[in-house]
Amino acid sequence: MDLGLRLTVAASLCLMPALPLGLRLGHLQVVRRSALESRAAGEFARVAEEAAPRADILDRAGRVLARSVPSWSCFVDKAMVKDADAFGVRLAPVLRVPASEISRKTRSAGRFAWLKTKMDAAEVEALKRAEVEGVGIAPIQERVYPNGDLARGVLGLVGTEGRGLAGAELTLDKRLRGASRRFALMRDGAGHAIYKSVADDGRMPDPIRLTLDRNVQYLAEEALREGAEKHSFKSGYLAVQDPQTGEILAMASWPTSPLKNPLVQDAYEPGSTFKVVTALAAVDEGLVKPDDAFDGENGKWQVVPGVAITDHEGQGLMTLSQILERSSNIGIAKVVERVGPSRFYRMSRALGFGVKTGVALPGETAGELKPLSDLTKVGLAACSYGYGLAVSPLQVIGAYSALANGGTLMEPRLLYDGKPGARVRRIGSEGAVREITAILEGVVERGTAAGARISGYRVAGKTGTARKIDPLTHKYSTSAYVASFVGFLPASAPRWTVLVVLHEPHGAYYGGQTAAPIFAALGRRLLALETVTPDMPADVLALLPRSARR
Amino acid sequence: MEFGPGAATRLAGAGTLVLFLCWQHVEATRLGYQVETARKTARQKGSRVATLRVELEERLSPAEVSARAQRLGLVPVEPDALRRLEVRPAASGVMGRWWARRLRPLVAASRS
Numbered sequence: 001m002d003l004g005l006r007l008t009v010a011a012s013l014c015l016m017p018a019l020p021l022g023l024r025l026g027h028l029q030v031v032r033r034s035a036l037e038s039r040a041a042g043e044f045a046r047v048a049e050e051a052a053p054r055a056d057i058l059d060r061a062g063r064v065l066a067r068s069v070p071s072w073s074c075f076v077d078k079a080m081v082k083d084a085d086a087f088g089v090r091l092a093p094v095l096r097v098p099a100s101e102i103s104r105k106t107r108s109a110g111r112f113a114w115l116k117t118k119m120d121a122a123e124v125e126a127l128k129r130a131e132v133e134g135v136g137i138a139p140i141q142e143r144v145y146p147n148g149d150l151a152r153g154v155l156g157l158v159g160t161e162g163r164g165l166a167g168a169e170l171t172l173d174k175r176l177r178g179a180s181r182r183f184a185l186m187r188d189g190a191g192h193a194i195y196k197s198v199a200d201d202g203r204m205p206d207p208i209r210l211t212l213d214r215n216v217q218y219l220a221e222e223a224l225r226e227g228a229e230k231h232s233f234k235s236g237y238l239a240v241q242d243p244q245t246g247e248i249l250a251m252a253s254w255p256t257s258p259l260k261n262p263l264v265q266d267a268y269e270p271g272s273t274f275k276v277v278t279a280l281a282a283v284d285e286g287l288v289k290p291d292d293a294f295d296g297e298n299g300k301w302q303v304v305p306g307v308a309i310t311d312h313e314g315q316g317l318m319t320l321s322q323i324l325e326r327s328s329n330i331g332i333a334k335v336v337e338r339v340g341p342s343r344f345y346r347m348s349r350a351l352g353f354g355v356k357t358g359v360a361l362p363g364e365t366a367g368e369l370k371p372l373s374d375l376t377k378v379g380l381a382a383c384s385y386g387y388g389l390a391v392s393p394l395q396v397i398g399a400y401s402a403l404a405n406g407g408t409l410m411e412p413r414l415l416y417d418g419k420p421g422a423r424v425r426r427i428g429s430e431g432a433v434r435e436i437t438a439i440l441e442g443v444v445e446r447g448t449a450a451g452a453r454i455s456g457y458r459v460a461g462k463t464g465t466a467r468k469i470d471p472l473t474h475k476y477s478t479s480a481y482v483a484s485f486v487g488f489l490p491a492s493a494p495r496w497t498v499l500v501v502l503h504e505p506h507g508a509y510y511g512g513q514t515a516a517p518i519f520a521a522l523g524r525r526l527l528a529l530e531t532v533t534p535d536m537p538a539d540v541l542a543l544l545p546r547s548a549r550r
Numbered sequence: 551m552e553f554g555p556g557a558a559t560r561l562a563g564a565g566t567l568v569l570f571l572c573w574q575h576v577e578a579t580r581l582g583y584q585v586e587t588a589r590k591t592a593r594q595k596g597s598r599v600a601t602l603r604v605e606l607e608e609r610l611s612p613a614e615v616s617a618r619a620q621r622l623g624l625v626p627v628e629p630d631a632l633r634r635l636e637v638r639p640a641a642s643g644v645m646g647r648w649w650a651r652r653l654r655p656l657v658a659a660s661r662s
Contacts, residue, residue: 004554007553007558008553011553050593053600063607064603064607067604067607069604070593070596070597120601121594121597121598146604146607146608146611147607147612147613148611150611150612150613183589186582192583192586193586194579194582194583195582195585195586195589196582214611214612215612218612218613219612455630456630524628524629527629528626528627528628528629528631531629532629534629534630
């Protein structure tokens with residue numbers, strides 16, 4: 001027998017046992033391949049999902065206002081629990097939840113129940129070590145607001161499923177939410193995961209920058225809170241806007257709620273802060289000259305028989321400046337007679353009243369501006385001093401910002417993109433705007449807004465005090481008021497427009513006594529924060545030593 | 551069929567290939583375990599970093615800073631208590647002009 005034959009026989013004998021194995025293998029691999037593959041996939045393969053964190057919300061300087069952090073929740077599969085009481089007793093020290101509460105949740109209807117949410121990594125490890133049957137752990141993304149309640153009215157709220165429920169979290173929900181990453185995994189016999197591949201890359205959303213300034217927001221909230229302690233008003237809000245760009249720097253409300261932003265959603269009767277609209281219409285159309293005098297009728301004037309307008313103080317002859325400085329209803333009602341309904345209506349619309357501003361927050365109100373056909377003699381007179389219409393705080397601050405920047409209505413912006421502000425329209429001639437601004441400075445210097453003065457700085461603004469409608473009688477209340485002040489500073493080169501609105505202050509209720517001091521308190525802090533040079537020369541000189549005053 | 555040295559070599563080659571494929575499979579599984587462990591570690595570390603960042607932001611929040619300042623006895627500054635000092639480099643003489651040229655950009659930067 002030659003060597004080749006012997007090797008062939010030996011090899012055949014060695015390979016003989018492998019033949020049935022090979023045939024079986026072929027049968028499993030070829031004939032039953034798809035059935036076995038799907039069975040194995042069901043038992044060993046799985047897809048792990050890694051939830052993409054919701055994007056950060058930042059302030060204009062990139063400081064974090066809202067961020068998502070990984071967290072865990074644990075749940076019970078009631079079908080796997082035989083004794084709810086024993087289950088509760090065993091889990092209570094691990095979860096640090098009363099055993100009775102765990103047992104109660106385990107007995108409730110349905111197969112599934114959450115036992116604890118917002119667990120940290122240490123708690124999860126302890127739970128894993130306890131190896132309690134019937135307990136599952138689900139990773140979630142917890143939304144955290146590192147500054148506490150700061151700007152919560154603007155930021156809003158996120159639900160347990162990671163969807164925005166209110167505020168910017170709701171409006172920007174699509175941009176803030178990412179898509180989960182998915183991984184294909186295998187599980188070995190001991191249940192350990194083996195990484196296979198990335199099934200889906202997901203999407204990590206980019207952070208969103210708001211125009212809010214965290215420090216300005218804090219100062220605004222502090223000023224409002226201090227005001228609340230002093231005047232114990234029912235509710236109040238304060239907004240700060242950059243008049244040059246329309247960017248909203250702060251939106252504060254008191255009491256704070258993440259579910260509601262009254263600065264966008266509330267409309268109110270503005271009272272005397274609306275007199276500026278009448279005055280601007282009159283000056284812009286050249287209908288009133290600076291030295292034109294209007295009779296104050298000693299505090300009471302019959303517009304039509306049976307309908308009288310009153311002033312809080314009796315006045316004689318007044319110029320337009322004095323009408324605004326003394327906040328005379330009769331005076332401005334006489335001015336609006338010259339203006340007429342169509343010009344008044346046109347100016348109101350030009351300043352943005354009666355339409356939504358389009359700010360990126362939910363539930364914005366357009367306010368209510370009477371249609372031109374409803375502006376009768378009495379209606380027009382009432383509107384001239386801010387009654388019989390409703391405005392949103394954003395509209396008011398936008399209108400005053402337009403005066404502050406020299407006459408351009410800017411779109412109020414909440415999303416920061418580093419671009420110059422969007423201009424909406426011109427509101428009047430440069431000369432008219434300048435004249436009204438000078439009058440508003442006079443209101444602070446000599447008029448009703450003395451409380452808004454800031455030593456060393458020029459301030460322009462207007463007070464407002466309006467009676468509220470009594471919800472029971474549907475008539476104007478004699479005890480409930482809306483006190484407000486809106487102004488800008490420093491008046492020589494305005495950097496901030498500030499609106500303060502207080503509902504139902506107790507004790508003193510005039511805007512000049514309640515809202516204006518809040519404006520001044522905030523203004524002082526803003527000026528110090530930005531180290532703005534004083535723009536009132538007399539005060540600057542007073543600061544210098546005598547030898548240097550030349 | 552004759553089983554010569556050539557066939558033996560081919561069989562050995564095939565065996566080596568099978569062994570290589572087995573080794574590759576084992577190695578892929580081992581790496582799969584490692585990747586999964588690394589992924590878990592990365593997730594834990596990422597979670598810790600996120601928590602620490604939030605803690606940092608909480609410490610830097612204006613309310614927290616204000617509370618700490620109050621504990622130290624500090625009070626909010628009034629705007630008229632601030633003095634803005636401007637540096638105007640003297641430009642007289644050769645050295646003065648030389649220094650002025652060098653200081654001008656710094657002064658401009660401090661103003662901005």
